[in-house]
Amino acid sequence: MRTPTTPTEAVLAALRAIGAKVRRSGNGWLCTCPAHADANPSLSIGTGDDGRCLLHCHAGCEAAAIVAALGLAMKDLMPVPQNGGRYAPRRAVPRTTSTPSPTGMYATADEAVAALERTHGPCSTRWLYRDAAGEPIGETVRWDLPRGRKDIRPVSRRGDGWVSAAMPEPRPLLHLPELSRLPDGAWVYIVEGETCVDAARVIGLVATTSAGGSKAAAKSDWSVMKGKVAVVLPDHDAAGEAYAEEVTRLCQAAGAQEVRLVRLAEHWTAVPPGGDLVDVLVMEGGDAEAVHAKIDAFAVAAEAVAPEAPVDDRPDDRPAFDLAALFPAATADIRDYFADLARSTQTPPDMASLLGLAVASACLCNVACVRGHGDHIEPAALWALVLSEPGTRKSAVLAELLRPILKWEADKGRDMRPVIAAAVSQALSHTRFIMRVPCAAAVP
Helix, strand or coil: CCCCCCHHHHHHHHHHHCCCCCEEECCEEEECCCCCCCCCCCEEEEECCCCCEEEEECCCCCHHHHHHHCCCCHHHHCCCCECCCECCCCCCCCCCCCCCCCCCCECCHHHHHHHHHHHHCCCCEEEEEECCCCCEEEEEEEEECHHHCEEEEEEEEECCEEECCCCCCCECCCCHHHHHCCCCCCEEEECCCHHHHHHHHHCCCCEECCCCCCCCHHHECCHHHCCCEEEECCCCCHHHHHHHHHHHHHHHHHCCCEEEECCHHHCCCCCCCCCCHHHHHHHCCCCHHHHHHHHHHHHHHCCECCCCCCCCCCCCCCCCCCHHHHCCCCCHHHHHHHHHHHHHHCCCHHHHHHHHHHHHHHHHCCCCEEECCCCCEEECCCCCCCCCCCCCCHHHHHHHHHHHHHHHHHHHHHHHHHHHHHHHHHHHHCCCCCCCCCCHHHCC
16 A cells, blocks of 8 residues: 555545545545544545645534544644755745746746746745635745845736736635635634744644735735634734734624634743744744644633724714704694604604605695796705615605505595596597508519
């Protein structure tokens, strides 16, 4: 039997070793879950963009319980580290050559990156961004420079070609197809920068970030976070805090179930200024399982960030609505009618009164008019505008106001039906129908 060379192959081999029947399902595999008594296959196995093995039990078993039942450890789900502890990049970095394009458009992403390498030298890492359908849409390319410096450039797809430019907005999150497959309630860790995503995924976290740096979070589409629990791990500096605040707002606006904030420097006091999860992993000696367990515990203990209360920018000295002032010449019955209408529809009295004036104006505009200077005549039309949120029962108020008018129209229609029918019959009896038949002889 061939020795497994990838985490996914190792998991599949362990499943087959305990007698589980594994079968193909789309781009992954499906089998019974070893962590519970599973009569019907409920365990999905797949491979992430970085080569890690993805496990999801539809019955709710944790990944740690599944790997323990297989005699494996969480680290066995991760790709093998390379280059003295550095894990393989998101995507292989091919050394290609391309002819310079006079238009700046290239047929493939590799050619666009090769064009950048002619002036920047060989790149260190590339991260691929895909749309919801899994199609490549952009890349972030990094060059590691001396003294810890870095240079990052984007390339993106435009139609059938690729250019050296940022992705069009709204941009996808990193590993979007994988996030799209997660069920509601899944926890997603959000960090700043692709390198930090690598570190998070190395320790077994489902992680993502937005493209373009800490100030470009709003340029990405965060709708995939709807129903998810977002755990934000900000960098230890002012820019990281600003990014975390913006991501929190965007996730809440997208409908995230919860947003939790875990500041690493509060739990690892030696994190340097600007430090992130990469520094934490180094401080823990590369012990991925230990870091994973600690961060999970901190995230569970963190309280959900409460959404910001909407700002009420209305003036505080609004005068109370006075029906008597609006209808000074009306009888008490009319004022009582609008007050009762507001109570029965559970709406403000000014809504019922304003719509009532508009309906009355519509009834009078062709009957009564105002004579101005000379021969000028102005219809008694009153335009009313009600600004209110959806679901505030505007239609209920209007329907009640129109009820007597619509009833009057229906009654008049029934009363006038015989008269209208007689008039139509008389008109038809005096109408001559002439049918003109074309003469064949007249056709040339």
